[in-house]
Amino acid sequence: MKIAITGIGIVSALGMNSADTLATLTTECRWQTLLRPPRFVETRHKVPVGEVGCSSEDLAKKLNVNSCSRTALLGMLAVHEAMNDAQINSILPNRIALVSATTVGGMDLSEKFYVDFLQNPKRGRLRMVVGHDCYDSTQKIASYCSIKGFCTTLSTACSSSANAIILGARLLENGIADAVVAGGCDSLCRFTLNGFDSLRILDSQPCRPFDANRSGLNLGEGAGYVVLQRADKIIPEKAYCYLTGYANRNDAFHQTASSADAGGAYLAMSESLKMAGLQPKDIDYINVHGTGTSNNDEVEGSAMIRLFGKEHIPTFSSTKPLTGHTLGAAGGIETVLSVLAIRHRMLYPNLNFNTVDPDLGLIPNRVLQKNVTINHVLSNSFGFGGNDTSLVFSSH
Amino acid sequence: MKVHDIYIKQAADSENLKCEFKSLVKDANLRRRMSRLSKIGVHTALECLQYGTGCIDKIDAIITATGYGFLSNSENFLKDLIQNQEKFANPTSFIYSTFNTLGFQIAQLLNNHCYNTTHTHRECSFESALLDGIMQISSDKSKNVLVGAFEETTPTEIKILKRLGMSVSSMPAERATFFLLGNDPENALAEIKSLEFNVEWSKKDEWLDALNSKHNNYSHYCNRELYDQKLKQGRKNYYCPVYSAHTLWTVLKRSTKTGTNVIYTRDPGMNGTSIKIEVLRVNDH
Numbered sequence A: 001m002k003i004a005i006t007g008i009g010i011v012s013a014l015g016m017n018s019a020d021t022l023a024t025l026t027t028e029c030r031w032q033t034l035l036r037p038p039r040f041v042e043t044r045h046k047v048p049v050g051e052v053g054c055s056s057e058d059l060a061k062k063l064n065v066n067s068c069s070r071t072a073l074l075g076m077l078a079v080h081e082a083m084n085d086a087q088i089n090s091i092l093p094n095r096i097a098l099v100s101a102t103t104v105g106g107m108d109l110s111e112k113f114y115v116d117f118l119q120n121p122k123r124g125r126l127r128m129v130v131g132h133d134c135y136d137s138t139q140k141i142a143s144y145c146s147i148k149g150f151c152t153t154l155s156t157a158c159s160s161s162a163n164a165i166i167l168g169a170r171l172l173e174n175g176i177a178d179a180v181v182a183g184g185c186d187s188l189c190r191f192t193l194n195g196f197d198s199l200r201i202l203d204s205q206p207c208r209p210f211d212a213n214r215s216g217l218n219l220g221e222g223a224g225y226v227v228l229q230r231a232d233k234i235i236p237e238k239a240y241c242y243l244t245g246y247a248n249r250n251d252a253f254h255q256t257a258s259s260a261d262a263g264g265a266y267l268a269m270s271e272s273l274k275m276a277g278l279q280p281k282d283i284d285y286i287n288v289h290g291t292g293t294s295n296n297d298e299v300e301g302s303a304m305i306r307l308f309g310k311e312h313i314p315t316f317s318s319t320k321p322l323t324g325h326t327l328g329a330a331g332g333i334e335t336v337l338s339v340l341a342i343r344h345r346m347l348y349p350n351l352n353f354n355t356v357d358p359d360l361g362l363i364p365n366r367v368l369q370k371n372v373t374i375n376h377v378l379s380n381s382f383g384f385g386g387n388d389t390s391l392v393f394s395s396h
Numbered sequence B: 001m002k003v004h005d006i007y008i009k010q011a012a013d014s015e016n017l018k019c020e021f022k023s024l025v026k027d028a029n030l031r032r033r034m035s036r037l038s039k040i041g042v043h044t045a046l047e048c049l050q051y052g053t054g055c056i057d058k059i060d061a062i063i064t065a066t067g068y069g070f071l072s073n074s075e076n077f078l079k080d081l082i083q084n085q086e087k088f089a090n091p092t093s094f095i096y097s098t099f100n101t102l103g104f105q106i107a108q109l110l111n112n113h114c115y116n117t118t119h120t121h122r123e124c125s126f127e128s129a130l131l132d133g134i135m136q137i138s139s140d141k142s143k144n145v146l147v148g149a150f151e152e153t154t155p156t157e158i159k160i161l162k163r164l165g166m167s168v169s170s171m172p173a174e175r176a177t178f179f180l181l182g183n184d185p186e187n188a189l190a191e192i193k194s195l196e197f198n199v200e201w202s203k204k205d206e207w208l209d210a211l212n213s214k215h216n217n218y219s220h221y222c223n224r225e226l227y228d229q230k231l232k233q234g235r236k237n238y239y240c241p242v243y244s245a246h247t248l249w250t251v252l253k254r255s256t257k258t259g260t261n262v263i264y265t266r267d268p269g270m271n272g273t274s275i276k277i278e279v280l281r282v283n284d285h
Helices: A018-025 A028-033 A056-063 A070-086 A106-117 A134-144 A159-171 A190-198 A263-276 A294-308 A327-344 B027-034 B036-048 B071-083 B090-093 B099-109 B122-138 B153-164 B201-212 B224-231 B243-253
Strands: A003-011 A096-101 A153-156 A181-186 A224-230 A241-251 A284-289 A316-318 A375-382 A387-392 B007-013 B061-066 B113-119 B143-151 B174-182 B190-199 B218-222 B259-267 B273-281
Touching: A003 A018, A003 A159, A003 A181, A003 A327, A018 A327, A028 B061, A070 A106, A070 A181, A070 A224, A070 A387, A096 A134, A096 A159, A096 A327, A106 A190, A106 B071, A134 A153, A134 B099, A134 B122, A153 A159, A153 B036, A153 B122, A159 A181, A159 A224, A159 A241, A159 A327, A159 A387, A159 B122, A181 A327, A181 B036, A190 B243, A224 A327, A224 B122, A241 A263, A241 B099, A241 B113, A263 A294, A263 A375, A263 A387, A284 A327, A284 B027, A294 A375, A316 B027, A327 A375, A327 A387, A327 B090, B036 B099, B036 B143, B036 B174, B061 B099, B061 B122, B071 B090, B071 B153, B099 B113, B113 B122, B122 B143, B122 B190, B122 B243, B122 B259, B122 B273, B143 B243, B153 B201, B174 B243, B190 B259, B243 B259, B243 B273
Parallel strands: A096 A153, A096 A181, A284 A316, A284 A375, B061 B113, B061 B143, B218 B259
Antiparallel strands: A003 A224, A003 A241, A153 B113, A181 A224, A241 A387, A375 A387, B007 B174, B007 B190, B143 B174, B190 B273, B259 B273
């Protein structure tokens, strides 16, 4: 069954919606200011992050909702945009499903609650902790956007929202819904900033994916969702592009590092191509996971060399120097960016790349290329727990 | 939705584990790195697979479900970073705080690269994972799918729940339930007949009646919260996210009633709807 993408919604450091995002992507002078020290997170870590340029209070006002976790607010914004974009008003609300992914859930508020609670278990405002779990954001989004069909939440670290998109496609295939909104949302918080700091993989400069001197990632936040519908149930003009292949594979090697033979990453990419019925040479662009950590880029690069052959690697770039690593939202945000690449015929730059890594010998795309015919895009999302997921998007 | 030709082949619950953990996970370093919840989760999953007996040669999907995940790891890391003013936090509890930790640990032990995901939808996490598992078999041609739920309750969680005015059940701090689903009826414990989401609230009377009915081959199990609400209107009761998985295990392994069994779980967000799992017990113990 062919699955069409009929709506997109995105919020990230690149902008508050897809029009904003597109404007930033095509305005080179704005790129270098996207990653800056956090303004809305109270932390001593003054490292660059890809923050959404709006406080939680202002986001709540903009959406006209009571204040809740930033994760939920970002999710509401992007899901609302995706549903408006897809114009699915004719579908019954109980036939619209939501598969949302998040890794931090309501942590941005519960970590504030916990500061008071630690001093005295009778202190801390309870309304800051009731939305701690991942479910809470999904439910708030569903309620805000009047989604009344099947709803669920996935959390598989940095591959979460790519897995949400896979589950969304399978719900359509099984007739559980007529339209599925799938993607993910995550907000910056002290918990993740300190988590990645404790692992010593936060770069104090803007990240340099695939560069020989790369020294870690920058965190980001945001939300990215797509509306999926069966291609045979819509008019072709409604489709941005199609989800033609996907695979979720596990590296089964180490909780935070990837195996040297890149087993999981290779399997995810090759199986998703197989499902799409494509040969490696058919891929026009890879939106790589490319976090900028030594381990990820080395393993992802090796898997690409193994699959495509060193001489035949398609044009590839990491968009994380533009958005930061948005964790559970990354797969959703990068899916929307892949859709925009196909629709607007452009290839994104991999910023901050200067020196070829001699162990890999790979050079990513370094400039914004326009008017490029892009038929097939491969998007990678790899995470903690060896969770490796690849998606293939095709123009027809 | 109606489900066809999907069977529950095996089931295990942390309440009734038979093998020693050491005999299942022989690597002492690996055991030491696991939190209590991981140990119980891995132990239950491996017993469900009858690991080590060579019965199951290949698992095609590992699907885990949890409401709150590794709460104590999350809390330890948070405490660490607050108390040390964001300096020198120990990464271990951060690394193992991700919800997919258990799914990974099972994959690692089985050296299995298959589909692996984690559903985290509060009370409905298990049902969501079960739907994923059913779809894996019915449309994705998988043969053996491991589906399970795990949860831990921490002292902090209990304090917060009490402040929220909820009564807390006296379940063990860490618990897990796992099922092996397959497409082959041979030696199956039960056949899954249907899995329905958004079942109307109004039908609760129907199943509460059935709960009390004396019909031998028809028994209903329900979410304790809903049952209690029926009994004591207005009383809030904390409902453990793994309750429905545990109830399904009880139906399969402990109940004396064969025939069709139905398990209801309230969906907390969907305006008073519930999820209904219908299974036909085919193998009597």
